[in-house]
Amino acid sequence: xxxxxxxxxxxxxxxxxxxxxxxxxxxxxxxxxxxxxxxxxxx
Amino acid sequence: xxxxxxxxxxxxxxxxxxxxxxxxxxxxxxxxxxxxxxxxxxxxxxxxxxxxxxxxxxxxxxxxxxxxxxxxxxxxxxxxxxxxxxxxxxxxxxxxxxxxxxxxxxxxxxxxxxxxxxxxxxxxxxxxxxxxxxxxxxxxxxxxxxxxxxxxxxxxxxxxxxxxxxxxxxxxxxxxxxxxxxxxxxxxxxxxxxxxxxxxxxxxxxxxxxxxxxxxxxxxxxxxxxxxxxxxxxxxxxxxxxxxxxxxxxxxxxxxxxxxxxxxxxxxxxxxxxxxxxxxxxxxxxxxxxxxxxxxxxxxxxxxxxxxxxxxxxxxxxxxxxxxxxxxxxxxxxxxxxxxxxxxxxxxxxxxxxxxxxxxxxxxxxxxxxxxxxxxxxxxxxxxxxxxxxxxxxxxxxxxxxxxxxxxxxxxxxxxxxxxxxxxxxxxxxxxxxxxxxxxxxxxxxxxxxxxxxxxxxxxxxxxxxxxxxxxxxxxxxxxxxxxxxxxxxxxxxxxxxxxxxxxxxxxxxxxxxxxxxxxxxxxxxxxxxxxxxxxxxxxxxxxxxxxxxxxxxxxxxxxxxxxxxxxx
Numbered sequence: 001x002x003x004x005x006x007x008x009x010x011x012x013x014x015x016x017x018x019x020x021x022x023x024x025x026x027x028x029x030x031x032x033x034x035x036x037x038x039x040x041x042x043x
Numbered sequence: 044x045x046x047x048x049x050x051x052x053x054x055x056x057x058x059x060x061x062x063x064x065x066x067x068x069x070x071x072x073x074x075x076x077x078x079x080x081x082x083x084x085x086x087x088x089x090x091x092x093x094x095x096x097x098x099x100x101x102x103x104x105x106x107x108x109x110x111x112x113x114x115x116x117x118x119x120x121x122x123x124x125x126x127x128x129x130x131x132x133x134x135x136x137x138x139x140x141x142x143x144x145x146x147x148x149x150x151x152x153x154x155x156x157x158x159x160x161x162x163x164x165x166x167x168x169x170x171x172x173x174x175x176x177x178x179x180x181x182x183x184x185x186x187x188x189x190x191x192x193x194x195x196x197x198x199x200x201x202x203x204x205x206x207x208x209x210x211x212x213x214x215x216x217x218x219x220x221x222x223x224x225x226x227x228x229x230x231x232x233x234x235x236x237x238x239x240x241x242x243x244x245x246x247x248x249x250x251x252x253x254x255x256x257x258x259x260x261x262x263x264x265x266x267x268x269x270x271x272x273x274x275x276x277x278x279x280x281x282x283x284x285x286x287x288x289x290x291x292x293x294x295x296x297x298x299x300x301x302x303x304x305x306x307x308x309x310x311x312x313x314x315x316x317x318x319x320x321x322x323x324x325x326x327x328x329x330x331x332x333x334x335x336x337x338x339x340x341x342x343x344x345x346x347x348x349x350x351x352x353x354x355x356x357x358x359x360x361x362x363x364x365x366x367x368x369x370x371x372x373x374x375x376x377x378x379x380x381x382x383x384x385x386x387x388x389x390x391x392x393x394x395x396x397x398x399x400x401x402x403x404x405x406x407x408x409x410x411x412x413x414x415x416x417x418x419x420x421x422x423x424x425x426x427x428x429x430x431x432x433x434x435x436x437x438x439x440x441x442x443x444x445x446x447x448x449x450x451x452x453x454x455x456x457x458x459x460x461x462x463x464x465x466x467x468x469x470x471x472x473x474x475x476x477x478x479x480x481x482x483x484x485x486x487x488x489x490x491x492x493x494x495x496x497x498x499x500x501x502x503x504x505x506x507x508x509x510x511x512x513x514x515x516x517x518x519x520x521x522x523x524x525x526x527x528x529x530x531x532x533x534x535x536x537x538x539x540x541x542x543x544x545x546x547x548x549x550x551x552x553x554x555x556x557x558x559x560x561x562x563x564x565x566x567x568x569x570x571x572x573x574x575x576x577x578x579x580x581x582x583x584x585x586x587x588x589x590x591x592x593x594x595x596x597x598x599x600x601x602x603x604x605x606x607x608x609x610x611x612x
Contacts, residue, residue, distance in 0.1 A: 002259070003256050003257075003259045003260060004256075006123070006256065006259045007255070007256040007259070009123070010246070010250060010255070010332045010335070010336070011246070011247060011250065013246065013325050013326075013328050013329030013332060014242060014243040014244075014246045014247055014329055015243075016321065016325035016329075017239050017242050017243045017322070017325045017326050017329055018239070018240075018243040020102075020239060020318065020321055020322040020325060020326075021236060021239035021240055021243065023098075023318060024095055024098055024099045024102075024232070024235065024236060024239070024318070024322070025095075025236065026095070027093070027094040027095025027096075027098060027099075027318075028095030028096060028099065028232055028236075029095070030093065030094070030095060031092075031093030031094065031095040031096055032095075034093065035093075041075055042075065042093075042096065042229065043075055043084075043088045043092065043096065043225040043228055043229055
C-alpha cells in the first residue's frame with residue numbers, strides 16, 4: 001500500500017506538469033490567433 | 044558544483060547544443076524585433092500580454108537552475124516531504140502576490156516598476172530605496188544563473204567554468220538586447236514548454252530505470268524516521284519555515300514578477316498567477332523527487348556536493364540523447380531567469396533612474412531610454428560575468444538580499460492601501476528595520492544576554508504575525524488580516540520563545556518584518572495624511588505617449604510631504 005502511495009506521489013508531478021503544458025500551449029495558440037485576427041504582432 | 048570526473052558529453056556536442064539553443068532563441072527574438080522599438084513595449088509590452096504568453100513567461104522566470112537543484116537537495120536531506128517544503132512555498136510566492144498585484148494594477152494600470160509607483164505615492168527617496176534593492180537582487184540573480192551555467196557546462200563537457208559563463212552570458216544578452224521584455228517573454232514560452240515536456244518525460248524514465256517502485260521497499264532502510272515522515276517537523280523548521288518568511292519578500296522585492304504583473308492584460312491576472320503557481324510547483328517538486336529517489340537508492344552526491352545530485356541521476360539513468368536534452372533544460376531554466384533579470388534591470392534604470400530622476404517626467408526621450416536600457420543590459424552582463432568569475436558564495440548573498448527585502452514588504456504593501464502612510468514613515472521604517480536586521484543576521488548581538496534574546500524572540504513572534512496577517516489581508520480583507528496577525532503573534536509567542544533567536548537567518552528576516560511594520564504603523568497612525576490613490580494613475584503612465592504632453596498631472600519632483608499637505612488642505 002505504502003509503495004503504491006509513494007509511486008503515485010512521485011509520478012503525479014509529471015502528470016500535472018504535462019497538464020499545465022497543454023494549458024499553456026492552448027493559451028499561446030489562442031493569443032497568436034487573436035493577434036493575427038487583429039492584425040498585430042503577438043507582443 | 045564540482046567537476047565529477049570524466050565529462051559526459053564531448054566539447055563538440057555541447058558547443059553544437061549551445062549554438063542550436065541560443066541560435067533558435069535568437070531567431071525567435073529577432074522575429075518580433077521592430078525597426079523603431081517603443082520604450083514602453085521594451086519594458087512591459089504595452090500592458091496587454093495574453094494569458095498563454097504571460098503565464099508561460101511567469102512560470103519560466105520563477106524556475107531557475109538553483110530552484111531545481113535546491114528542491115532535489117531538500118528531497119535528499121529531508122526525505123519525502125523535502126521537495127514540498129521547497130516547491131510548494133516557492134509556488135505560493137507567486138500566488139500571494141496576486142491579490143496585491145490586482146490592487147497595484149488597479150491604482151497604476153500603466154506602470155512599469157513598483158518603484159515608479161512608490162515615487163508617485165511618496166517621492167524619490169522611497170522610489171530609490173525600492174529600486175536600489177531591486178537592482179542589487181537582479182544583479183545577484185543574474186550572477187547566480189551565470190555561475191550555475193558555467194558549473195553545469197564544466198561538469199557535462201571538457202569546457203571550463205569560465206567558457207560556460209561566457210557562453211551563457213553572451214547567448215542571453217544577444218537575444219534579449221534588441222527587444223527587451225518582449226524578447227524575454229516570447230522566448231520564455233519556448234523555453235518553458237521544452238522544460239515542461241522534458242520533465243514530464245524524464246522523471247518517469249528515471250523512476251523506472253532506477254528500479255522503482257520496488258526500490259521503495261529495498262531502499263527504505265536508507266531513510267531516517269524523520270525523512271520517511273511526510274509530516275516531518277525537521278523538514279518544516281529547517282526548510283519550509285524560513286522559506287515562508289521569504290515568500291512575500293521575494294514577491295515584492297523581485298522586479299521580474301512585478302514586470303509580468305504590469306505586462307499581462309488586467310482581466311487575466313488571476314488566471315495567469317494561478318497557472319504559474321501550479322506550473323512552477325509541479326515542475327520544481329517533480330525535479331525534487333529525484334533527490335528523494337537518490338535517497339532511497341543510497342546515492343552519494345559526487346564530491347559531497349548535493350548540487351550534483353540532479354545531473355548525477357540524469358547521467359546514470361538517461362540515454363545520451365536525453366542527457367543532452369537535460370542539459371538544455373537546465374540551460375533553458377537559467378537563461379529564462381537571466382533574460383528576465385536583464386529586462387528587469389533595464390526597466391528599473393530606464394524608468395526609475397533615467398525616466399524620473401535624470402530626465403524629468405514628460406521630458407524623457409523614449410529613444411534615449413531605449414539606449415539607456417540596452418547599455419544597462421551590456422554593463423550588467425559584464426559585471427555579472429566578472430563577479431561570477433570570482434566564484435563568491437552567491438547563495439549566502441541571495442539569502443541576505445531576500446531577508447533585506449523583508450524590511451520593505453509591509454511599508455510597500457501598506458502604501459498601496461493606507462492613506463496615512465507618509466514618505467517619512469516609509470523611509471524610516473525600512474532603514475530602522477535594516478539597522479536591526481544586520482546585527483541579528485551577523486550575530487553581532489550578545490544573545491547570551493537575556494535582554495537581547497528576549498527582544499529578538501518577541502520581534503520574531505511579531506514578524507510571524509505580520510507575515511500571516513498580510514497573507515490573510517491579501518485574500519480576505521483588512522479585518523481578517525488584523526485578526527490573523529494578532530492571533531498568530533499571540534499563539535507563536537509561547538511556541539517560539541527561548542529558542543528561535545538561535546536560528547539567525549530566520550530570526551533576522553522576521554525581525555526585519557516586525558520592526559518595519561511597527562515603525563511604519565507607529566509613524567503613520569498619527570500622521571493625519573490622507574493620500575488620494577486616484578492621482579497615481581495620472582502620475583504613472585507611458586513614456587512614449589507622454590513625450591509630447593505637458594506634465595501637468597505629473598509633478599516632477601514634488602516632495603511627498605508637500606503633496607500630502609496639499610491634498611489634506
